[in-house]
Amino acid sequence: MTRASEPSRRTVLAAAVAAAAAGSVGPAAAATPTRSVKAPNGLVDNRAWTSYTDWRGGTAKGTRAVAGARPGLVLATPAGTTDYTDPHTKKTATWEYATWTAPVHRLTVPATEVIASWNAHTPAGTWIQVELTGTYSDGTATPWYVMGRWAAGDQDIKRTSVDDQSDGKSSIWTDTFSIDAPASGLRLASYRLRLTLYRTPGTRLTPTVWRLGAMGSDVPDRFTVPASTPGLAQELQVPRYSQEIHAGQYPEYDGGGEAWCSPTSSQMIIEFWSRRPTAEQLAWVDPAYADPQVCHAARYTFDYQYDGCGNWPFNAAYAATYRDLQGVVTRLGSLTDLETLIAAGIPAITSQSFLKSELTGAGYGTAGHLMTVIGFTADGDVIANDPASPDDSAVRRVYKRREWENVWLRTKRYNASGKVVSGTGGVCYLYFPAQPSSQQRKALAAVGIR
Structure with a gap:
């Protein structure tokens, strides 16, 4: 979760690095346009x-x-x-x-x-x-x-x-x-x-x-989005990890666990697909720390220029270091798209920002936060593994459908000072097998991924 004092990446450019692209060569000759x-x-x-x-x-x-x-x-x-x-x-x-x-x-x-x-x-x-x-x-x-x-x-x-x-x-x-x-x-x-x-x-x-x-x-500027109609009641059994239990651990990686929403979410879905680091890979983590794989995910998603673990492609690339997993960054257009994926057994990591008053039950506001959508209730509300929870047992949350889809899909919002700032407009990470099942392949194609 973006710290309250930390501006969103969409608002401010971080400090410069004076390094030219190493090994760059000139543009190659023009080629036939590819299919979209x-x-x-x-x-x-x-x-x-x-x-x-x-x-x-x-x-x-x-x-x-x-x-x-x-x-x-x-x-x-x-x-x-x-x-x-x-x-x-x-x-x-x-x-x-x-x-x-x-x-x-x-x-x-x-x-x-x-x-x-x-x-x-x-x-x-x-x-x-x-x-x-x-x-x-x-x-x-x-x-x-x-x-x-x-x-x-x-x-x-x-x-x-x-x-x-x-x-x-x-x-x-x-x-x-x-x-x-x-x-x-x-x-x-x-x-x-x-x-x-x-x-x-x-x-x-x-x-x-x-x-x-x-x-x-090309997502239009919008403070609100159309309401979708509930179409699925299903929940995937995804491991639950809290970023908050890691507060103060390894502060060299984005100040420690309190800011680790992205790698914590990534690790939950990686383990949903039955992958995890080996004991040898985790040997560097203090054995006194619970869920050492979350510390590992933070270290290996960390962007040294952004000075954080929330670089979207770096998280997708980290997921794909595990055996036969793929990771992509995309945007979805509605909760119907998420229902299509959940029905095929594919959870999603979503990026959203909101005031405390805009998402009932969250108990916090954020300039940018990642959580894992794992299903929908019979009423169509969103079931999310929210890593901004006090401990692992509190990670599973149910959020009101209309509130949740708006804070996720909008591209404009008002912050706590009343200033107009940006929203992510439906950004999500999708992790899935290198060889998806037929149902998974169809669901991914339905949201534009092949």
């Missing part, structure tokens, strides 16, 4: 590269597509070497690198925001960088923006977003490409993504990237 996957609500466009054909379809410089049950992209022959100075450790190291650039993707929903997400394996001695460039609706082009420098571990580099990226028309806000003045009518019409894979020179190590994609959206 448009969510039924008409506000969101999802595109993901996951198949062997997808990976063979891009522009490769030193990378190679690999087939198999989970096709991916690996570093085959380095395109060159580069020095990278980690802005958080000040250490400079030399890395071999190779690149893969996706074809142009023309958005069916010209977007005010784009959020990339990825799933990858990065053994020690490797890491990846994800970048985005695009064309505006006025025909001009963006620069190449860094959307994240990421490794599953934290020994080689410190995973990080990159601030101070703007061209006067758009900016990067931690993990989100955003049009600076949406009211002007300017939109992003198309984009390309670029992967750079890094490894220790002279080795045969390689990252493996299984999924790369982005969600573009």
Whole structure:
């Protein structure tokens, strides 16, 4: 949960890092636009590269597509070497690198925001960088923006977003490409993504990237949203973890557990899918601490530039470090979409902000908070595992449907000072098997995910 004194990432840009994109190469030649996957609500466009054909379809410089049950992209022959100075450790190291650039993707929903997400394996001695460039609706082009420098571990580099990226028309806000003045009518019409894979020179190590994609959206400014009609009474049995029992633990990660809503929610769903860290992976955690896997999730989702654990794509990427799991960031259009997922056995992590008076029974207000939706009552109210609970036994909550959908789906709200601030507009994380069941595949497709 965002601390009361901490502005939302959508309001303020954090302190700058003076680091240029390491290993960046010029934009690849133009390519045939790719096919969109448009969510039924008409506000969101999802595109993901996951198949062997997808990976063979891009522009490769030193990378190679690999087939198999989970096709991916690996570093085959380095395109060159580069020095990278980690802005958080000040250490400079030399890395071999190779690149893969996706074809142009023309958005069916010209977007005010784009959020990339990825799933990858990065053994020690490797890491990846994800970048985005695009064309505006006025025909001009963006620069190449860094959307994240990421490794599953934290020994080689410190995973990080990159601030101070703007061209006067758009900016990067931690993990989100955003049009600076949406009211002007300017939109992003198309984009390309670029992967750079890094490894220790002279080795045969390689990252493996299984999924790369982005969600573009143009959600209208709205203080309220239409009420949905209840359509499902079902509850999934998801483990319950409180962030609050970790208050004061490992303050180097976002001040400690009181701010760990995102990794706590992630860990709940990871364990719903029967995955969890090994005893060896948890050996660094103080044995006196309960639920050490929540501490582990906080450490390995932490964004050293954002100085927090709430980077949305970093949480999805963390989930995908577990065996045969995928993670994506998207937006949904209604509680009906969530009902579709719950009916197929897929819980969701949702992002919302609200005053204490706006969500009955919460007992707090927040500038940004993640919780896990696990089902619906017979009356259609939302059953959520809310990590902002005093202990694990209190995590399961029931929130009034109409209140909950409004604080989740709106894009404008009034804060405690009466100032108009932003809302997340239906952002959620979805974690699901690498090989979904037929029912799960249909439910994901119904909300625009493949």
